Amino acid sequence: DGGITQSPKYLFRKEGQNVTLSCEQNLNHDAMYWYRQDPGQGLRLIYYSQIVNDFQKGDIAEGYSVSREKKESFPLTVTSAQKNPTAFYLCASSLRQEHQPQHFGDGTRLSIL
Amino acid sequence: AQSVAQPEDQVNVAEGNPLTVKCTYSVSGNPYLFWYVQYPNRGLQFLLKYITGDNLVKGSYGFEAEFNKSQTSFHLKKPSALVSDSALYFCAVRDVKGNTPLVFGKGTRLSVIA
Numbered sequence: 001d002g003g004i005t006q007s008p009k010y011l012f013r014k015e016g017q018n019v020t021l022s023c024e025q026n027l028n029h030d031a032m033y034w035y036r037q038d039p040g041q042g043l044r045l046i047y048y049s050q051i052v053n054d055f056q057k058g059d060i061a062e063g064y065s066v067s068r069e070k071k072e073s074f075p076l077t078v079t080s081a082q083k084n085p086t087a088f089y090l091c092a093s094s095l096r097q098e099h100q101p102q103h104f105g106d107g108t109r110l111s112i113l
Numbered sequence: 114a115q116s117v118a119q120p121e122d123q124v125n126v127a128e129g130n131p132l133t134v135k136c137t138y139s140v141s142g143n144p145y146l147f148w149y150v151q152y153p154n155r156g157l158q159f160l161l162k163y164i165t166g167d168n169l170v171k172g173s174y175g176f177e178a179e180f181n182k183s184q185t186s187f188h189l190k191k192p193s194a195l196v197s198d199s200a201l202y203f204c205a206v207r208d209v210k211g212n213t214p215l216v217f218g219k220g221t222r223l224s225v226i227a
Contacts, residue, residue, distance in 0.1 A: 006156075042217050042218055042219035058214070088154075098207055099162065101162055107155070
């Protein structure tokens, strides 16, 4: 069954700690995306990657980092520099053609201990 | 720059009545337009898209949307609402000539009351 898998579903971060959110897809999609969702603010783009070993900052990249070493994987690290990390994080992927829809994982909810 | 506006934070409708969720957009060229639905603690699910051609687009679960270029709108509609349609709905846009990710609206919460 093809899809996008995000793990873990729930994650807790301590002060000063970096945490990494996993995103894996088996849809053979070239492009992958990370969004942050806060109540009433919709989806805000953190980073995106259109090809392996390349990625671009989105609207709110500060305090986050990513890597794209494999086509299937696009992990997001929330660093200690992100002072307000509590949110619902969504990963998505798509074919590179602009008219193709994005497919989403079921998210990771990150909270501060 | 691309942008999307969903002017209503919340829409309430009685079961069996028609529903409309509004969306207006702004792009420099022609748009690709999308609607997504989100259930609690889940990711977004794709409902339908407009690329070109017929202004009325039909999608999943009986939803449809009408593209209106002069009003730069892409409202989501359904003739008869179900309680199970209650969810958060997002409109998204991408410029046809741009090589940029989708831009999403802030979402509209639909409540269908039995």
